[in-house]
Amino acid sequence: PVNVKKICCSGPTCAVIALKCPHIQVTIVDLNQARVDAWNDADFHLPIYEPGLEDVVRHARGRNLFFSTDVDKGIQDADLIFVSVNTPTKKSGVGAGFAADLNYVELATRRIAAVASTSKIIVEKSTVPCRTAESMRTILEANSKPACRFDILSNPEFLAEGTAINDLFAPDRVLIGSLQTPEGLSACESLSQVYANWVPKDCILNVGLWSSELSKLAANAMLAQRISSINALSAICEATGANIDEVSYAIGCDSRIGPKFLKASVGFGGSCFQKDILNLVYLSESLHLPEVAAYWRQVVEMNEYQKRRFSKTVVDTLFNTITGKRIAVLGFAFKADTGDTRESAAITLIRDFLSERAFVNIYDPKVEHAQIWQDLQDASPQQSLQQLQKQVTICSSAMSACKNAEAVVIATEWKEFKNINWELIYAGMEKPAFVFDGRLLLDAEILRKIGFKVVVIGRGERL
Numbered sequence: 192p193v194n195v196k197k198i199c200c201s202g203p204t205c206a207v208i209a210l211k212c213p214h215i216q217v218t219i220v221d222l223n224q225a226r227v228d229a230w231n232d233a234d235f236h237l238p239i240y241e242p243g244l245e246d247v248v249r250h251a252r253g254r255n256l257f258f259s260t261d262v263d264k265g266i267q268d269a270d271l272i273f274v275s276v277n278t279p280t281k282k283s284g285v286g287a288g289f290a291a292d293l294n295y296v297e298l299a300t301r302r303i304a305a306v307a308s309t310s311k312i313i314v315e316k317s318t319v320p321c322r323t324a325e326s327m328r329t330i331l332e333a334n335s336k337p338a339c340r341f342d343i344l345s346n347p348e349f350l351a352e353g354t355a356i357n358d359l360f361a362p363d364r365v366l367i368g369s370l371q372t373p374e375g376l377s378a379c380e381s382l383s384q385v386y387a388n389w390v391p392k393d394c395i396l397n398v399g400l401w402s403s404e405l406s407k408l409a410a411n412a413m414l415a416q417r418i419s420s421i422n423a424l425s426a427i428c429e430a431t432g433a434n435i436d437e438v439s440y441a442i443g444c445d446s447r448i449g450p451k452f453l454k455a456s457v458g459f460g461g462s463c464f465q466k467d468i469l470n471l472v473y474l475s476e477s478l479h480l481p482e483v484a485a486y487w488r489q490v491v492e493m494n495e496y497q498k499r500r501f502s503k504t505v506v507d508t509l510f511n512t513i514t515g516k517r518i519a520v521l522g523f524a525f526k527a528d529t530g531d532t533r534e535s536a537a538i539t540l541i542r543d544f545l546s547e548r549a550f551v552n553i554y555d556p557k558v559e560h561a562q563i564w565q566d567l568q569d570a571s572p573q574q575s576l577q578q579l580q581k582q583v584t585i586c587s588s589a590m591s592a593c594k595n596a597e598a599v600v601i602a603t604e605w606k607e608f609k610n611i612n613w614e615l616i617y618a619g620m621e622k623p624a625f626v627f628d629g630r631l632l633l634d635a636e637i638l639r640k641i642g643f644k645v646v647v648i649g650r651g652e653r654l
């Protein structure tokens with residue numbers, strides 16, 4: 192195996208490699224000058240918010256961690272290159288709405304082939320459909336210089352936003368896929384040695400390339416499937432008077448099921464779950480496996496149903512109309528501890544409220560206002576920004592968002608929503624004042640004592 196000394200990558204994962212491996216020089220490259228400047232910012236205003244990331248950058252930046260726009264130099268110097276670029280769902284063409292757009296992967300691969308003058312290990316880190324490594328290999332081999340050898344590995348990312356740094360420090364497993372040839376296995380060993388600087392050997396798994404690529408899609412599909420399953424049960428709870436938290440707890444105690452990822456919610460969001468499942472659906476269809484495709488597609492459909500069901504509950508409860516009423520939506524991110532809004536359930540809920548011609552006040556502690564406007568515009572393209580701004584107000588605190596509102600909707604499980612002064616909120620609201628807890632976050636009994644009418648997802652009890 193190659194003794195890796197220099198790594199080039201895009202994306203912040205490798206910052207942790209730099210921290211844990213002081214003997215390896217890590218260069219994070221990005222064509223966007225503003226982003227690189229932000230990474231190099233003297234006051235550490237980094238381009239993404241992720242708990243713990245700043246500490247990692249403080250320790251390693253300038254020591255063996257560098258940020259640069261010089262992509263070509265990064266490629267030339269490195270023995271090992273991580274390709275982690277976006278693979279969004281295709282918007283048009285074959286497989287639109289399902290298949291992954293591999294344009295960025297291909298562009299990055301071609302760039303490596305054009306620039307590299309020595310042998311490299313190329314690590315595919317983006318989530319890609321099964322057999323993408325094969326296409327990368329074909330491109331690299333067709334374009335490489337005579338003395339250059341490229342070994343391709345798949346090393347999918349399993350980290351979740353908000354806990355990314357901890358997930359990287361103590362991963363459940365590191366998965367490395369390679370061709371099972373002597374060269375493939377040797378490249379795999381080179382990358383394993385990098386991780387072995389902080390990850391126990393037993394947690395570093397070596398599998399075939401295709402298994403590794405498929406495992407990433409499968410892991411996300413299985414996780415999302417747990418949420419859709421529990422959300423499907425939450426509908427039954429609401430109709431029967433059972434309590435979804437009790438059901439989750441009871442089934443999670445079965446060690447074969449386990450307690451994690453069983454929290455009912457207003458619907459899952461994030462950049463991965465829906466995208467990866469749709470990818471799996473597309474893959475299944477391409478392989479002429481329509482039953483398999485339909486099975487996984489249902490996980491996404493259940494999620495859409497859950498969001499629709501929740502906005503309908505809000506309308507039904509507010510005496511079948513929310514026209515002209517003010518609704519405060521607390522939380523806009525797709526989950527707590529992130530400023531990311533991709534596929535956030537809040538977007539769908541607010542779109543529904545707006546189409547009922549309600550006024551909506553939004554507060555989120557981390558999401559940029561410009562992002563909220565952008566997401567709302569994308570969700571209702573027929574509305575102009577001016578129209579939106581008549582109906583929507585973005586507020587700077589939960590308190591101001593709830594002022595004069597008829598209902599509060601908890602869309603993201605930010606901890607601070609537990610600790611706001613609900614008595615004061617109540618005093619400022621129209622009566623009857625409603626709370627719709629889409630995240631099982633608040634203590635409904637305490638709110639009821641204050642005077643609120645409370646509706647909680649997965650609970651069929653009285654208001």
Ligand code: UDX
Pocket residue numbers: 348349350351352353411414418451452453454455456457458459460461462463464525526527
């Ligand atoms: C996910 C995977 O967890 C991670 O392994 C993968 O690498 C990327 O995709 P992420 O999208 O960051 O990570 O968030 P995650 O914590 O998995 O949450 C996804 C969504 O599910 C969120 O909207 C969250 O609120 C929701 N969720 C999660 C639930 O509704 N209930 C749960 O019990 C858990």
